[in-house]
Amino acid sequence: MNLHVSLIQSIDALLPQTQCGLCGHRDGCLPYANAISQGEAANKCVPGGQPVADALAELLNRAPLPAEPSVWPIQADGRPQRMKALIREDECIGCTKCINACPVDAIIGSGKLMHTVLTDLCTGCELCIPPCPVDCIDLVEDTQPLMTENAKIEEQNNLRNRYYAHIQREEKRRVDRKGPVVRAEINTELFAQFSNQIKPVQALEVVEKPAQVIVGLDSKTMLELAKLRTQIKKLEKQLSVREDANKRTLLSELHAQLNNLQA
Known part of the structure; x- marks a missing residue:
């Protein structure tokens, strides 16, 4: 591995992998890491905030610069408030435009069926909001x-892998697609250089579990699973604040439905 590639990897490892494009590089963190290695300012990562700007300055032996400001308040760790996308499901028309826009495949659904955001994977990049024709996606604060x-590093590694898999899949579709390309041209040579060093992840057709692998679930079942998990998480959060017998019963019923679908 040459020194330039190693430097890009070191820079990319410090970026949060939100793939939001707020740094000015529409195709995510890796192109920005590449640009930084070639002399671009290292303070443009909005979701990384001042901690990432300072870490990059230290890595590159550059003078620290103020981080690009965010519209969200600053958390205790010095980074802007983490946000998550939330689809108002009763307003969703199932157009799939948000699914294609999500850089880490955190939205599932099918044509003319309700879509759901897998909040654990959502980076709050906001890229799903502009394509939505009915404006049914909100950003809400991550209350976790x-x-x-260590958890940040693990999350960043997972998001990076998911994004590389997304890029590989989208590029394959782009080659075969007829009609206009709606996104900027991807630097395929750059992504290929780095994506071949990791194990590509599956999209959502394969769900890994500790004791078994569920393969080939149809889209309707996947959607129902995602909806149940979202309802369960919402109830669990509510019950962590205040106990309620009816909600506790409903939670047990939802768990039973989830287990039946996964059986």
């Missing part, structure tokens, strides 16, 4: 506790 550094 701040992650440890």
Whole structure:
């Protein structure tokens, strides 16, 4: 591995992998890492905030610069408030435009069927919002506790892998697609250089579990599973604040439905 590639990897490892394009590089963190290695300012990562700007300055032995400001308030860790996308499901028309826009495949659904955001994977990049023709996607604050550094690294590695898999799939579609290309041209040579060093991840056709692998679930079942998990998480959060017998019963019923679908 040459020194330039190694430097790009070191820079990319510090970026949050939100793939939001707010740095000015529409195709995500890796192109920005490449640009930084060639001299571009290292303070443009909005979701990374001042901690990432400072870490990059230290890595590159450059003078620290103020991070690009965010519209969201700053958290205790110095980064802007993490946000998550939320689809108002009763308003969703199933157009699939948000699914194609999501860089880490955090939205599932099928044509003319309701879509759901897998909140654990959502980076809050906001890229799903502009394509939505009925404006049924909101951004809400991530109420989960701040992650440890090890957890951040694990999340970043997972998001990076998902994004590379997304890029590979979209490029294959682009080659075969007729009609206009709606996104900027991807630097395929750059992505190929790095994506072949990782194990590509599957989209959502394969769901891995500790004791078994569920393969080939139809889209309607996948959608129902995602909806149940979202309802379960919502109830669990509510019950963590205040106990309610009716909600506890409903939670047990939802768990039973989830187990039946996964059986």
